[in-house]
Amino acid sequence: MRVKEIVYFDKAGPENTTAVIEAVKRRCTELGIKHVVVASDSGETALRLWEAIQNTGVSLICVPQHAGYMGGDNTSIAPEKRKDLEAKGIQVLVCAHALSGVGRSITKKFGGVTPVEIIAHTLRRFGGDGIKVAVEVSVMAADAGLIPTDREIIAVGGSGGGADAAIVLKAAHMNNFFDLEIREIIAKPRQREQ
Template sequence: MIKMEIVYFEKAGDRNTDDTIALAVKRAKEAGIKYVVVASSSGETGVKAAKAFEGTGAKVIVVGHAVGFSKPGVSDAEEKYVNELRSRGVPYVQQTHALSGVERSISRKLGGASRVESIADALRSVVSVGAKVCVEISIMAADGGYVPVDDEIIAIGGTWGGADTACVIKPAHANNFFDLHILEIICMPRDKSRE
């Protein structure tokens, strides 16, 4: 039997960013986890995490929105944050979203929801938006070769900005999605509504 503490935030959102990162650092140190994947569309949360994980021995990988997510041909990343990440040796990954990608194009054009988008919606509804983000960025980091698929990692995600969810995950590639496992929830919001 393993007993672990899970922290539940009263509300979702970026108000929980600093606590989420601190809890993730604590768990990484306890478990000796060497890879941390952080969702950060602008790069700001990624910089906060990179600073917090300095000296822990964990490698931080920041995953942003794919270029064109909000507007065709445009990156949501802010240059000042991406430059700071690079100066710290932290990769900033932008690639096709694992739980939407081409599937979203089909559903937008033809209607309905794809099977892949249904997985994303189920994770959002059943667990939390942040948990869906943690799963997705873990796949994206694995597909980019930034994290091993045979080791546990920590993933940090959020609900509409910042961070409010952290999980220990055994990642997998997109083509082996069902080999991915959420092993632990470190923290997440109880009230998942958007304010």
């Protein structure tokens, strides 16, 4: 049996980023975690997390929004910021979102909802956007071969910038999504964003 602390925030949002980073660093040390995946649109949250875990042997993967998400052909992360992150050894992964992708296009064009969007909404009910995003970026990183699927990793997500959720999980590839195991909640908001 294990008894561990979970950090609960009164509300979702970027004001929780520092506390999430501290909790992630602590759990990396306690569990011997070697891979952390963080959703970071601008790269700032990834940079702050790197500052906390640098020189610990933990591999950090930053996942910004895919090209076209904000319109046009640009990603949410500036080219200079990406170069800065990569120079520090942070891997930057830009790819289609695992829990929307083409399904989002179908919904926008024809209405209705796809099974993948139901999974995304279910995760939001459980833990808000941050938990959904953490699961999503772990699948994306696994599909890119950047994290293992045979051991625990930490994934970090947020709502409206910054980070407000972190989980320990055994990741899975998209084609084996239901093999994914959320093993611990490190931090999450008590209330979903409105």
